Amino acid sequence: xVATILQDRVATAFMLLFGLIIFGSIINPGFLSFLQIMNIxxxxxxxxxxxxxxxxxxISGKEGLDLSVGxxxxxxxxxxxxxxxxxxxxxxxAFFAVIAAGFMLGLVNGFGVSYxxxxxxxxxxxxxxxxxxxxxxxxxxxxxxxSSPFLSLLGQGSCVFNVGSGCIQIPWVVPIWIxxxxxxxxxxxxxxxxxxxxGIGANDRAAKLLGxxxxxxxxxxxxxxxxxxxxxxxxxxxxxxxxxxxxxxxxGYMISSIIAVLIGGxxxxxxxxxxxxxxxGSIFLVTLTSILRTMQMADGSRRIITAIVLLVLLIAYTxxxxxx
Amino acid sequence: xxxxxxxxxxxxxxxxxxxIRDPAFPGLLVLIVLLALNFYFQxxxxxxxxxxxxxxxxxxxILAAMAQAIIIISGSVDFSIGYAxxxxxxxxxxxxxxxxxxxxxxxxxxxxxxxSGVMNGFFVGKLKMSPLITTFATMTLFWGIAQTIMPMAGGxxxxxxxxxxxxxxxxxxxxxxxxxxxxxxxWSIFRRTSFGRHIYAVGSNEDGAYSxxxxxxxxxxxxxxxxxxxxxxxGVCLLMSMASGDFRVGQEYxxxxxAAVVIGGIALKGGKGSIAGAIVxxxxxxxxxxxxxxxxxxxFYQGFAKGMVIVVALFFGGxxxxxxxxxx
Numbered sequence: 001x002v003a004t005i006l007q008d009r010v011a012t013a014f015m016l017l018f019g020l021i022i023f024g025s026i027i028n029p030g031f032l033s034f035l036q037i038m039n040i041x042x043x044x045x046x047x048x049x050x051x052x053x054x055x056x057x058x059i060s061g062k063e064g065l066d067l068s069v070g071x072x073x074x075x076x077x078x079x080x081x082x083x084x085x086x087x088x089x090x091x092x093x094a095f096f097a098v099i100a101a102g103f104m105l106g107l108v109n110g111f112g113v114s115y116x117x118x119x120x121x122x123x124x125x126x127x128x129x130x131x132x133x134x135x136x137x138x139x140x141x142x143x144x145x146x147s148s149p150f151l152s153l154l155g156q157g158s159c160v161f162n163v164g165s166g167c168i169q170i171p172w173v174v175p176i177w178i179x180x181x182x183x184x185x186x187x188x189x190x191x192x193x194x195x196x197x198x199g200i201g202a203n204d205r206a207a208k209l210l211g212x213x214x215x216x217x218x219x220x221x222x223x224x225x226x227x228x229x230x231x232x233x234x235x236x237x238x239x240x241x242x243x244x245x246x247x248x249x250x251x252g253y254m255i256s257s258i259i260a261v262l263i264g265g266x267x268x269x270x271x272x273x274x275x276x277x278x279x280x281g282s283i284f285l286v287t288l289t290s291i292l293r294t295m296q297m298a299d300g301s302r303r304i305i306t307a308i309v310l311l312v313l314l315i316a317y318t319x320x321x322x323x324x
Numbered sequence: 325x326x327x328x329x330x331x332x333x334x335x336x337x338x339x340x341x342x343x344i345r346d347p348a349f350p351g352l353l354v355l356i357v358l359l360a361l362n363f364y365f366q367x368x369x370x371x372x373x374x375x376x377x378x379x380x381x382x383x384x385x386i387l388a389a390m391a392q393a394i395i396i397i398s399g400s401v402d403f404s405i406g407y408a409x410x411x412x413x414x415x416x417x418x419x420x421x422x423x424x425x426x427x428x429x430x431x432x433x434x435x436x437x438x439x440s441g442v443m444n445g446f447f448v449g450k451l452k453m454s455p456l457i458t459t460f461a462t463m464t465l466f467w468g469i470a471q472t473i474m475p476m477a478g479g480x481x482x483x484x485x486x487x488x489x490x491x492x493x494x495x496x497x498x499x500x501x502x503x504x505x506x507x508x509x510x511w512s513i514f515r516r517t518s519f520g521r522h523i524y525a526v527g528s529n530e531d532g533a534y535s536x537x538x539x540x541x542x543x544x545x546x547x548x549x550x551x552x553x554x555x556x557x558x559g560v561c562l563l564m565s566m567a568s569g570d571f572r573v574g575q576e577y578x579x580x581x582x583a584a585v586v587i588g589g590i591a592l593k594g595g596k597g598s599i600a601g602a603i604v605x606x607x608x609x610x611x612x613x614x615x616x617x618x619x620x621x622x623x624f625y626q627g628f629a630k631g632m633v634i635v636v637a638l639f640f641g642g643x644x645x646x647x648x649x650x651x652x
Contacts, residue, residue, distance in 0.1 A: 063456060112635075115649070116642025119592050121403065121456045122582050126634045129579065133628025140624060215649075255464055258457070268457055300475060300571075303468030310461040311447075318453045 009265020009273065013280035016263060020284055024291045031291075034168070038158075040286050042171040046239065047256055048282040049177075049232035051264075052184060053225030054257040055278045057120070060221040061201035061270025067124040068109060069229040069257050070248035071131030072102045076233025077243040078135060081145030084237075088148045098234045099227045105131060106226020110219030124222075128254070135245060147241045155238020173235065177279075184275045197221070202271025229253075252306075256285050259310050267317070347589030348601035350640075354587075355604055358611040365618040376498040380489060380565050382610035383500035384409070386603055387507055387558035388577050389584035391551035393602035394511075396585050398547035399527035399594030400448050400455040404463035405555055406578030407470060408440040410571045412559030414470040417479025417569030425485050433556040439466065441552025449545030463578065470571035477570035481563060489564035500561055507557055511599050519546055528595025576630075583634040584609055586641045609633070 025031040050069045057064040076098045083094040105127075112123040147155065154176070158169040188194035199207040200214045208214050237243060248254075262268075263284050264277025288309070292302050343349060368374055388405050395402045416432040444462055448455045493502050514520050525533040526543045534540050562573065582592075588605030590597025616629050 063454070065456070112639060112642065115646050116639055117645045118638045118642050119401075119456070121401075121460070122579065122586075122592070123635075123638060125579055126583070126631055126638060129631030130628060130635055133625070133631050137624050137628055255460075258460070262457075268454055298472065298475065300468050300470075300472030303464055303471060305468075307461055307465035307468055310464065311458075314453055314458060314461060315447075315451065318451060 010277040010280065013264045013277045013284070017280050017284045017287065020287050020291070024287060027291065028294050031294075038169065038171055038174065040283065040290060041174050041177075043290075044279075044283045044286040045171075045173040045177045046232050046236050047251075047253065047260060047286060048279055049180070049235065050229045050253050051257045051260040051278040051282045052180070052275055053228035054261050055264070055266055055273065055275050056197065056221055056228075057225045058261050058266050058268060059197055059201045059270055059273055060218050061204060062113070062218070063120055063268065064113070064201075064218075064221070064270060065120045065124065065258065065268075066106075066109065066222065066225045066229075067121060067254050068105070068128035068131060069225065070253045071128040071135075072105060072226045072229035073233040073236065073248050073253055074135055074243075074245060075101050075105060075131060076230030077237045077247070078139060078144065078233075079230070080151075080234040080237045081143075081147065081243040083145070084148045084151065085145045086148055088150045091148060091150060094148075094151075095234065098230045102226040102228070102230025102233075103223045104226075105230075106223040107219060109226065110222030113222060114215045114218040132245075139243075139245065141245070143242050143244070145243065147237045151234070151238035152241060153238075155235050155240075181275065181279060188275065198271055200271075255306065256282075259306065259313075260285055262310065262313050262317075265317075346601075347591075347597050348604050349589070351588050351601060351604040351608060355608050355611070358608060358615070362611055362614055362618075365615055376492075378610065378614065379498045379500045379504075382607060383504055384558045384562040384565065385577065385580055385584065385610060386504060386606040387554050387561060388581040389588070389602040389606040390507060390511065390599055391554035391558065392581040392585050393588070393590055393597065393599050394523070394551045394554070395455075395547050396582075396590055396592060397527045397594055397597060398523045398544050399530060400544055400547060401459065401582065401592070402440070402444060402548065402551065403456065403459040403578050403582075404440060404444060404466055405581050406574035406576065407463045407466035407571075408436055408552075408555055408574070409559050409562055409577050410470040410574030411439070411466040411473075412436055412556065413563045413566065413573060414474040414479070414569040414571055416559075416563055417481055418473050420480055420482065420485075422482045425482055429560060432559060436556040436559060437549070437552050440555050441549040445545035445548030448548060449541045449543075452541065467571065467574070470569075470574070474569050474571060477568055477572070479569040481567045486564045486567040489561070503557060503561060507554055508599075510553065514550055515599075519543065519550070523547055524595050526595075527593075579634060580606075580609055583637055587637045 021032065030036070050073060053069060053072075054066055057066045079101045080094050080098050083097050084090050109120075109124050109127050112118045112127070113120045154172045156171075158171045159175075161168045161170070188197070196207070196212055196217060199210070200212060200217055204214050236247070240247070260281030261273075261278050263281035264273065264275075264279070266273025266277055285306075288305075289302065292305060297305075363370065366374065388409065392402060392405060412432045412435070415435060416428050419428045419431070439462070444459055447453045447458045447462070489499050491499050493499060522533065522538045522543045525536070525538055526540050530540055533543075563569070566573065584605035585597070585602050586592060586605065587608050588597065588601030588603070590601050590605075612633050613630065616626055621629055
């Protein structure tokens, strides 16, 4: 029984999450309240969307990684705020502008990685520095524009159900996330697109022999990752109202999205893994941060613990592979 | 007589072809162009004072790039070099007093040797974990420890110690140049050992090296360990030039050390290139920063310009492969 659960990476990820929540409620008895769980899910959504881009890139193989996600997220925030400028009427243009900006910037990563053979880790990190530099030039460090009422409602508001005497509040992003998870799971499992993604990740040469344009596909994958991170930035704008350059670094989206993918059992060799795992990973990380915050831990110590979690998981997964 | 001159011509020709075929050759050309540009922006560029201050500024990156080159040639990569340097400066500047300088430097070096060298080497070499993601994790670890030791830049470095970085050995040699010389000597000794020969074999063809009886995991472990000597030296130079500890200092070294290696013609896949290439690459990055500074680029543009330089360098490094794939 235990062995079969451990075989399934996604189940393992949810077990880890479950264990962490139990640990949290031992440390802080009020931890397991409905409100607290909803708060954690709401905060996990933004990371979860970034982690989706990361998932797709990692599955596409060839040591795929995207370290520029934080830059794309910042671009998404600023482009969204500039187009919206507090006005709901521009919601649809803002949506498409954000997606397009993220996608175009991501394509540069994809071109470098796929056609020029630059190691993804290095290409995307260098591009991250360029994007952040570009944002500094464009904004001159000022705040330009703001979220619109409807976007803010989506980002921070909740739908309220009256149940008997009390009421249940569910943040809007939670149903949105569930819909996204369902769509992504369908695409990855049951469409040619998903099959192609796993195919080029598992065996690039075989995919090429089957007539798939693997280089172009991999380039587009990085574009998709950029678009998803930028979209996460748009929702984040709804959450915080004003765009902010230091937000992504403070929240550590770069490192967190990678660890979320790792916890989710998505292998860095590519060609394998499910988004649901990364979802569990995202919630795990936000829960961990929240627990460490209630324990009054400083940034440095939080980083040490994150690193240790990462190393332990890496060692465990590598060892298991060797054993198999 | 005529035969001799003919011979001489042949030798020159051989040397020239060897130079042109060297992977570091494009970098060398760029370096010459950059030197000219620097001279244009800063007329006194070749004056002793300026050369010395440049030596002081570039030496940490040159040493970090040498370390990165050794690791990359062995077929691994170390993303944690930057924050290992952060950790070194924070730890030493935090503990240092007027009387314990050398003990603390020794302690810091041991920490780098064990953390950056032995630990990374163990994970990558013995446990065969993916070097990119593993050193990314150890980077986070070093970052966290450095930030915990010193959440704000500061600490204490005795005056006599950081002043040493600015002295002239034998009346003319800048101190960092001496450190560099020592580093190069250390490497040329290692280069002549069996490690120095096997590191290329392991990097270029792991299976081939394994079947010809080379202990692949040991060589890769040793690459990280030996590189940590240079990382510690870079840490000492960085500490002396900053005269304080700062956990933020590492961020740019992670990428710049890799970029220097790429610019210097060392293949990221391993097995190819020379340490001299890494030095050329680091000098190029340093000179570009110099130009950005002296061309009076606004502070808002500096981050963008520096990042763009690296992206362009990476793209140029990849163009041959792209052309090859177009032909195929």
